[in-house]
Amino acid sequence: MPTADTRISADRRTVLQIMASLGVSVSLPFLSARAAARRRDERPRSLITLWMGGGMSQLESWDPHPGTPSGDVLKSIPTSLPGLEISELLPQMAEQMHRVTVIRSVTSLEGDHERGTMFVKSGYRPDPTLTYPALGAIAASQRPDPAVEIPQHICLGTTQFFPGGGYLGNEWDAFRVFDPGRPQDNLTSDVSGDRQARRLAGLQKMNERFRHGRPVAERVTLHQKTIQDALRMMRSDQLRAFTIDSEPESVRRAYGNTAFGRGCLVARRLVETGVRAVEVSLPGFDTHVSNLEGHRSQLAILDPAFAALLQDLHDRDLLESTVVLCIGEFGRTPQINPAAGRDHWPHWFSCVVAGGGFRSGCVVGQTPGTVPDVRRPKPKDPVTVPQLCATVLTALGIPWDEEVMTPVGRPMKFAGQAPRKSLLIG
Amino acid sequence: MKPISLLFCGLVGGTLFLIVQTAGRIDPPPSPPETIDAPSVDASAERIDRWLQRRWTQEDITPAAVADDLIVYRRLSLALHGTIPSLEEIRRFMDDDAPRRLDRWLLHMLQDDRFADYFSERLVRMLVGNEEGPFLIFRRDRLRDWMADQLRADRPWSETAEQLIAGDGLWTEEGHANFLTAAFIDDEQGLDENKLAGKTVRAFLGQRMDCAQCHDHFFADWKQTDFQGLAAFYGQARVTPGGVIDRKEEEGQPVVYRVFEPGDTTGQIVEPAVPFHEEWCPSSGTRRRRLAAWIVHPDNRRFRRAIANRVWGLLFGRPWHEPVDDIPDPGDAIDLLDVLAEEFAAHNDSLHRLIRMIARSRAFRMRSDVPGISAERYAVLEKHHAVFPLVRLRPEQVIGAMVQAAGIMTIDQNSHLLTRIIRFTSESDFMQQYGELPEDELLPQTGTIPQALLRMNGPFTRELTRAELLQSAGQILSWSPSDDAVVENCFLTCLTRLPTDSERQEFLTLLQDASAEKPDETAAEARKAVVEDLFWMLFNSVEFSWNH
Numbered sequence: 001m002p003t004a005d006t007r008i009s010a011d012r013r014t015v016l017q018i019m020a021s022l023g024v025s026v027s028l029p030f031l032s033a034r035a036a037a038r039r040r041d042e043r044p045r046s047l048i049t050l051w052m053g054g055g056m057s058q059l060e061s062w063d064p065h066p067g068t069p070s071g072d073v074l075k076s077i078p079t080s081l082p083g084l085e086i087s088e089l090l091p092q093m094a095e096q097m098h099r100v101t102v103i104r105s106v107t108s109l110e111g112d113h114e115r116g117t118m119f120v121k122s123g124y125r126p127d128p129t130l131t132y133p134a135l136g137a138i139a140a141s142q143r144p145d146p147a148v149e150i151p152q153h154i155c156l157g158t159t160q161f162f163p164g165g166g167y168l169g170n171e172w173d174a175f176r177v178f179d180p181g182r183p184q185d186n187l188t189s190d191v192s193g194d195r196q197a198r199r200l201a202g203l204q205k206m207n208e209r210f211r212h213g214r215p216v217a218e219r220v221t222l223h224q225k226t227i228q229d230a231l232r233m234m235r236s237d238q239l240r241a242f243t244i245d246s247e248p249e250s251v252r253r254a255y256g257n258t259a260f261g262r263g264c265l266v267a268r269r270l271v272e273t274g275v276r277a278v279e280v281s282l283p284g285f286d287t288h289v290s291n292l293e294g295h296r297s298q299l300a301i302l303d304p305a306f307a308a309l310l311q312d313l314h315d316r317d318l319l320e321s322t323v324v325l326c327i328g329e330f331g332r333t334p335q336i337n338p339a340a341g342r343d344h345w346p347h348w349f350s351c352v353v354a355g356g357g358f359r360s361g362c363v364v365g366q367t368p369g370t371v372p373d374v375r376r377p378k379p380k381d382p383v384t385v386p387q388l389c390a391t392v393l394t395a396l397g398i399p400w401d402e403e404v405m406t407p408v409g410r411p412m413k414f415a416g417q418a419p420r421k422s423l424l425i426g
Numbered sequence: 427m428k429p430i431s432l433l434f435c436g437l438v439g440g441t442l443f444l445i446v447q448t449a450g451r452i453d454p455p456p457s458p459p460e461t462i463d464a465p466s467v468d469a470s471a472e473r474i475d476r477w478l479q480r481r482w483t484q485e486d487i488t489p490a491a492v493a494d495d496l497i498v499y500r501r502l503s504l505a506l507h508g509t510i511p512s513l514e515e516i517r518r519f520m521d522d523d524a525p526r527r528l529d530r531w532l533l534h535m536l537q538d539d540r541f542a543d544y545f546s547e548r549l550v551r552m553l554v555g556n557e558e559g560p561f562l563i564f565r566r567d568r569l570r571d572w573m574a575d576q577l578r579a580d581r582p583w584s585e586t587a588e589q590l591i592a593g594d595g596l597w598t599e600e601g602h603a604n605f606l607t608a609a610f611i612d613d614e615q616g617l618d619e620n621k622l623a624g625k626t627v628r629a630f631l632g633q634r635m636d637c638a639q640c641h642d643h644f645f646a647d648w649k650q651t652d653f654q655g656l657a658a659f660y661g662q663a664r665v666t667p668g669g670v671i672d673r674k675e676e677e678g679q680p681v682v683y684r685v686f687e688p689g690d691t692t693g694q695i696v697e698p699a700v701p702f703h704e705e706w707c708p709s710s711g712t713r714r715r716r717l718a719a720w721i722v723h724p725d726n727r728r729f730r731r732a733i734a735n736r737v738w739g740l741l742f743g744r745p746w747h748e749p750v751d752d753i754p755d756p757g758d759a760i761d762l763l764d765v766l767a768e769e770f771a772a773h774n775d776s777l778h779r780l781i782r783m784i785a786r787s788r789a790f791r792m793r794s795d796v797p798g799i800s801a802e803r804y805a806v807l808e809k810h811h812a813v814f815p816l817v818r819l820r821p822e823q824v825i826g827a828m829v830q831a832a833g834i835m836t837i838d839q840n841s842h843l844l845t846r847i848i849r850f851t852s853e854s855d856f857m858q859q860y861g862e863l864p865e866d867e868l869l870p871q872t873g874t875i876p877q878a879l880l881r882m883n884g885p886f887t888r889e890l891t892r893a894e895l896l897q898s899a900g901q902i903l904s905w906s907p908s909d910d911a912v913v914e915n916c917f918l919t920c921l922t923r924l925p926t927d928s929e930r931q932e933f934l935t936l937l938q939d940a941s942a943e944k945p946d947e948t949a950a951e952a953r954k955a956v957v958e959d960l961f962w963m964l965f966n967s968v969e970f971s972w973n974h
Contacts, residue, residue, distance in 0.1 A: 129749070131869075151875060170872045176861070185859070186879040190888055195959060202932075202963040209926070210968045213795030215804050220816050222872040223968040230878040407870075 043321035045356045045396045046271040047139050049279040050264070050306060052298075052328030053159055054286030055116070055349070057342055058367070059334065060295040061087050062350035063104045068369030070334035073292070081361050089299040092307035098361050099310050099319070100354040101423060105365020105379035106388060108330050108346035113286070116329030116346060117161040123389030123415045130408055134163030135392055136277030137172035138414050141165070142398050145274040149236035151175035151229075154270055156263035157281035167406040171222055174279060181244045181262035187234050203227070241269040254308040261305040268312055271322050280305075285328055288341040302326075310354060323356030323395050334371050348379040351388065357395040357424050364423070383420060390415035391423050457518075458534035462526050467779065470769040471786035477765050478789055482812055489812035490792040495528055496520070497974070498791050500922035502528075504819065504973055505741045506535050506781070508544035509826030512836040513898065513919045532785055536778050539578075540838050546573035548740055552629050552751075553590065554608040563607045563665065565597050572601020582775035583733055584722035587630050592718040596669035603670045610665055617665065619683065623657040628751040630721050632732025648701065655699030658683040659717035672712040727756040730767035730775070737780050738766065739868040741790060743817030743973045750868045790814075794974040817973045818871045821860040824971050825886065828856075831920045831965070832890035834898045856886055873971070881966050891961035893954040903957045909937045916957065920964035933960055 059065060064076040064087045076085035079097035086094055086102075110116040115126050122132035133141070140153035155162050155174035165172030177184065189196050207224055211217045218224055233239070244252060244265050255261040263280035270278050282302055287294035306326060313319040331349025332342035348367050354360060366380040390400035393414055400415040482489055499519055503511045511519070519531060535541055550570050559566060576586045590605040597603045609618040609625070627635045635648040635656075661683025662672045673681050684693030698716070700707050706723035707716050721729055735753055739745030746762055747753040756764065766780065773779045784790055794814040796804065807813040819827070830837055859880050881887055893899040898919050906912040913933045917925040925933070933956070940952035964970060 129752075170874050173874060175875060178858070186876075186883040189883055191959075195955060199959050199962050199966075202959065203966050205932075206929075206963055206967045206969070209929075210974075213793075213797045213799060214816065214974075215799060215801035216808070217816060217968065219801075220870070220872065221818070221968055221972055223878075223972075226873045226875050226878040227882070227966070230875050230882060233875065233879075234883075 045321050047277045047323045048267045050326040051281045052285050053283035055330045056285040056328045057332035058350040062102050065369040090303045092303045096307050096310045100352050101362040103364040103383050104350045105382045106349050106351050107382045108385050111344045111346045121163050123386045131166040133166035133168045136163050137165040139396050140276040141168050141172045148274040149232050150238045152276040155279045156180040159281035180266045238273050241273040256304040258301045260301050264305040264309045289339040291342040319355040324354045327351035347377050386417035387420050390419035394419040458530040462530045467782050470783035474787040487812045490796050493793040507540040509830045513834045516918050542574040542578040546570050559608040560610045563610050568601040569604035580778045584775045588718040592714040594671050606670045619657040619660040622660045631728040632753045634752045652701035654696045658696045658698040659713045662713050731763040734763050734766035744815045745868050819971050821857045825856040832897050893957045899957050899961045916960050921969050
């Protein structure tokens with residue numbers, strides 16, 4: 001059964017077909033208000049981040065080095081992009097590689113989970129005096145869609161360091177969904193409409209009284225605003241985007257019946273609704289012990305979900321307006337440690353990016369199969385974390401060098417380095 | 427059915443009986459002392475006041491007026507017990523008309539087990555964050571119990587710190603040993619010396635040098651070599667089946683601390699070294715003892731400034747210096763942290779006394795509102811600590827306050843086990859949904875949509891505001907002598923204050939209108955609905971989930 005959202009787009013297509021057959025040039029302002037109905041370039045861009053929590057190994061995924069000391073025992077397999085091989089643990093993604101760009105030379109400076117996560121998610125190294133907003137928070141705050149009645153920055157699945165609003169405020173913290181695909185709790189009131197009205201009126205009066213003599217109260221607390229946002233959300237039809245019951249069984253199966261797979265499907269539904277930024281989290285990559293087994297189990301979850309997401313976005317004409325970024329906080333050491341694990345390795349790691357104005361079918365950077373004996377080894381054609389973040393922001397239509405005034409009175413740019421324009425189309 | 431609902435249903439009968447019983451408690455609750463004589467605490471508080479007054483005069487500021495005792499009582503209860511006071515306690519507080527009521531009640535609160543239980547958790551968070559730590563080898567509960575004992579006995583903070591850094595022992599027996607085992611690395615049977623060095627400096631010296639692990643600090647005077655030298659003090663610490671110990675030799679070889687660069691397999695030996703004032707560091711003793719002695723040295727101003735800033739932060743919800751664990755190096759001029767640190771040092775590093783002098787200060791007893799003030803002017807007052815800050819309550823304080831407000835009697839160690847089980851279940855479910863705060867505590871936070879949803883529609887609000895005899899809403903409605911008292915008790919129970927005249931009038935009218943309905947059963951239901959709605963409004967008000 002098609003979802004309501006897809007019906008709307010089907011209706012629109014029918015309209016377009018009829019009008020085209022009549023030779024009418026098409027401009028449909030009356031439909032443009034609904035983000036859900038828009039496709040391709042008419043849509044403002046959204047961001048889906050697939051977060052590989054713990055730090056995914058580049059060697060067991062996008063950057064295998066078979067036959068070298070780093071390479072371990074896995075084979076690499078050919079992909080839909082001629083000349084590109086990836087790990088045998090990603091057979092379904094191998095069919096999608098013509099749609100993506102692989103960057104094998106992302107370099108970070110942070111080798112600790114929390115600091116590394118904050119760096120990659122915000123583009124700035126952690127600083128005790130200022131918390132930087134995650135890319136999703138920047139996107140949601142700078143490009144909010146007024147027609148969206150649910151939060152515009154959402155994080156699906158469990159993650160230790162969830163993407164926050166930083167100096168932009170808790171207002172832009174990701175709305176967290178612990179168990180993706182299930183209906184959300186706490187969205188209905190259990191009293192009659194009359195009583196709810198009495199409660200809300202009384203509450204408003206109390207809160208107004210509190211604001212007397214405390215002119216900053218609402219700015220500091222956002223109490224009344226969050227109540228209003230919550231009420232708007234409670235009444236919204238868009239809540240349907242959080243559930244997947246209406247999706248065909250075949251679609252659900254394609255994504256995989258895992259929390260991450262359901263999360264990816266919900267992410268597509270949210271983006272379709274107009275939500276600006278969604279993170280789907282897949283933890284479990286911190287394989288200091290038994291690296292291979294760890295990656296076998298986690299990539300078996302990632303592979304179908306990521307491949308289904310790309311295919312689905314493409315089929316629905318949403319890929320051009322959605323940046324999909326698959327990345328973790330760092331990579332893992334080329335050496336295997338005595339516990340058959342790999343440790344943290346920020347010097348180079350891989351990310352995969354697709355859609356939203358990014359070029360497809362490119363491979364950026366090259367890494368050595370052995371580690372050179374130097375203090376800070378580097379890959380060929382390195383892409384720094386701040387450059388990557390600036391490029392994502394540019395793809396989202398947000399000026400990376402726009403300065404905003406932070407609460408500590410320090411103006412900050414959204415990204416600390418210029419984007420790599422060569423990664424983007426045109 | 428959720429466990430909480432099951433508990434509620436299953437225990438209705440038993441708990442009803444208990445409530446009737448506790449209503450006429452066999453043991454009367456302990457009382458605050460009738461008199462108090464604390465000239466030295468007063469003198470310390472006056473020093474704080476003088477320092478601040480000088481600053482206000484310089485900046486031409488008139489600070490906010492003195493707050494009502496009940497509001498200060500609520501602040502103390504939230505900071506020290508992690509919850510609001512019960513109606514039972516509030517009524518006794520209001521009936522106490524002897525002089526220095528707040529000072530006497532504060533003394534009483536510090537002796538209450540709720541203080542040791544709650545404040546120990548806040549300090550443990552400072553030591554090991556909110557991680558669960560390595561399985562089996564890290565026992566957070568033991569660390570907390572040990573800290574609670576330290577607080578109960580008011581052991582000097584310097585002794586507590588020394589024990590944490592240098593103490594040996596088994597993590598299941600000696601709670602302090604868990605400060606070290608929290609940094610245990612599973613696959614190497616060793617400790618993460620870098621993590622320990624970073625945590626030690628953050629917790630005990632109020633400075634962040636973690637980043638010096640990989641590079642020199644951006645602006646403070648910490649070099650990468652300083653960090654390595656400090657980490658080396660933990661280089662001989664070992665976790666053995668007999669507990670945490672320092673080992674000078676292993677298999678006939680001296681134990682050394684090595685730093686490895688990427689690709690380097692032999693590593694470089696680093697000797698323990700302190701970044702400044704070597705003379706404070708004794709040359710003998712285990713490495714950890716030497717480090718501890720250097721940290722708590724009477725001349726090490728950073729040590730006492732750090733705890734002063736932390737305790738100020740835990741009381742106000744906002745530290746004197748933000749962030750709480752990255753305060754500037756001590757300077758030549760005496761700032762407020764030095765005033766606090768000196769008074770703290772002069773009185774045996776007593777945390778109880780530090781809390782008492784801050785709580786006695788003018789700053790702590792100010793109102794959070796200034797009638798008719800402009801937003802710009804209010805911001806100036808905020809900047810100079812001339813108005814009590816508005817601070818979002820922590821998740822456990824919000825649920826603690828909800829659970830306490832749902833009962834008339836005090837929920838503490840003396841409460842019946844069943845009440846405490848209910849409290850525990852409610853708390854842990856609620857905390858996940860309300861959202862744990864990041865590890866960096868005491869930063870300004872606004873409310874969020876998930877919190878609003880949880881407070882408005884969540885199962886906790888629904889269960890706890892029901893006007894049944896099991897909950898305070900029902901008890902207040904049934905047992906209050908007049909409608910006026912019903913309204914008054916609802917406000918006191920939830921917000922620890924009396925209703926304003928207009929609030930009183932508004933809800934009296936609603937109750938009277940409900941009473942006028944016919945037949946009587948409908949009127950009774952309507953009155954219940956008024957009280958439930960009033961409780962709902964109070965639970966959802968800004969006042970409830972913010973310290974003010």
